[in-house]
Amino acid sequence: MTYTAAPLDLLLLPTWLVPVEPAGVVLKEHGLGIRDGCIAFIGPRDAALKLAAREVRELPGMLLSPGLVNAHGHAAMTLFRGLADDLPLMTWLEKHIWPAEAKWVDEAFVRDGTNLAIAEQIKGGITCFSDMYFYPKVASDCVHNSGMRAQIALPILDFPIPGASSADEAIRQGIELFGDLKHHPRIKITFGPHAPYTVCDANLEKIRVIAEELDAVIHMHVHETAFEVQQAVEQTGERPLARLARLGLLGPRFQAVHMTQISEDDLALLVESNTSVIHCPESNLKLASGFCPVERLWQAGVNVAIGTDGAASNNDLDLLGETRTAAMLAKAVAGSATALDAHRALRMATLNGARAMGLDSQIGSLEVGKAADIVAFDLSGLAQQPIYDPVSQLIYATGRDCVKHLWVAGKPLLDDRQLTRMDEQQLTATAIAWGQRISGHSE
Known part of the structure; x- marks a missing residue:
């Protein structure tokens, strides 16, 4: 009887994957699979595409790193x-x-x-x-x-x-x-x-x-x-x-x-x-x-x-x-x-x-078994070109407006720059109202 692993909930296919551990590594054309909120697979793109997955996300020009x-x-x-x-x-x-x-x-x-x-x-x-x-x-x-x-x-x-x-x-x-x-x-x-x-x-x-x-x-x-x-x-x-x-x-x-x-x-x-x-x-x-x-x-x-x-x-x-x-x-x-x-x-x-924080067994690097707390940075823009070392480009030439997607425990909290669980307009309006109250009443 052949054992078949349960399908992945999500397979991410970025251009670069930076696991942070081991140190200094950049994986090109690799995939990362998520199952039950955890990282279940990291491997070459070819091997990744052979896995069953409920959802596959192509992330061209993007760098995947730990959150x-x-x-x-x-x-x-x-x-x-x-x-x-x-x-x-x-x-x-x-x-x-x-x-x-x-x-x-x-x-x-x-x-x-x-x-x-x-x-x-x-x-x-x-x-x-x-x-x-x-x-x-x-x-x-x-x-x-x-x-x-x-x-x-x-x-x-x-x-x-x-x-x-x-x-x-x-x-x-x-x-x-x-x-x-x-x-x-x-x-x-x-x-x-x-x-x-x-x-x-x-x-x-x-x-x-x-x-x-x-x-x-x-x-x-x-x-x-x-x-x-x-x-x-x-x-x-x-x-x-x-x-x-x-x-x-x-x-x-x-x-x-x-x-x-x-x-x-x-x-x-x-x-x-x-x-x-x-x-x-x-x-x-x-x-x-x-x-x-x-x-x-x-x-x-x-x-x-x-x-x-x-x-x-x-x-x-x-x-x-x-x-x-x-x-x-x-x-x-x-x-x-x-x-x-x-x-x-x-x-x-x-x-x-x-x-x-004592959480390094759970988060902080992209490793199989750890929680899928992951961020995708878009390095495809004009200001990031050309790319010799994507990590240098991330630190020295990229702003937070390049954050494209974000997951915590495998759940998307940011999808294509849009908050999935919070109302940005409402949050902005509430903050403006507080600012008016505080400035209007301050001595």
Whole structure:
């Protein structure tokens, strides 16, 4: 009796397929088959065409890659996009963003802002994102309904925040949401102590114990500016990263966001603990926060992922553009034109992000058995010609408007540039209405 495999749900036939793992590989004239939301086949086009498939999509001139992973952001802050530009971080936060949040942020704000962010990210080739913002249950509902994948970090600060009157209440809500969603196929709940300067030792120790018990990730802004590090040293004699190490927070489940200030001791702590660093170059550039030494970290063996940060400080959620900036900046900071080449930059925006989130067994590369989180970039346009290395062309000569199709767990969320599950006109109208309310009522 001959065994016949069940037919594929979908067979994709692009011009180029970039699996990311193994590193540096570009497969030409190959096919990728999807069954039950997972990648079931990768092989030469001739072999692919012999397989039974319910649907076959020819993708001429397109590059198929793993979906991009946006490893740090504040989704609902899309509604504050451009509200307080061209200001240093602490002025931006204390004089503008925190007062605006106190006045405007409620469940409706988070729902509408998160939906806007999800749609923008899907259209930009992002299949998974990390979110750290208020009313995380509302954001989780948005992710669930959208079909996207996300890590939701529960924000915890020593003072009251929208939706939680204390750090203890925020932690309690986090434990509850973690329990509710621990079996969700696309949502991972994590703990998000805001920053070393807004969370005391006692609360950090509570978070560490709970995260260990639940095997949960911790996501935190660390060493965002030189001022933050300098102030900590003046007040306590200890650098913030060293404090986190002393409290036992660093490790493979810890995501240190920004890390623009890295001494030799800091680097040793990151390497020893196997902590991931999340690099947000454009937000750091715009707020003049400093430069994360990406090449130095990479060469030392630190896992570096990439994030857009929130749209209030970037001002977009364009991870492809962010990756291009990261590649350029890494060269300038390292003083070497060979630093962070295009293939490694793409890896940083895909598999490294998945690894930071503990999702690298599921997503981040195109491998048989992994979830079919895939993006098709159209490289057939005038501005991409001629093509010698399609990955270089993707990173250095392509914008997010070239994102043509996107699938999460094999389901199409973007088809020929059109959102399949969200109403773009409605999202735009809602965002405009919020902008009018916020600008019309601001003092």
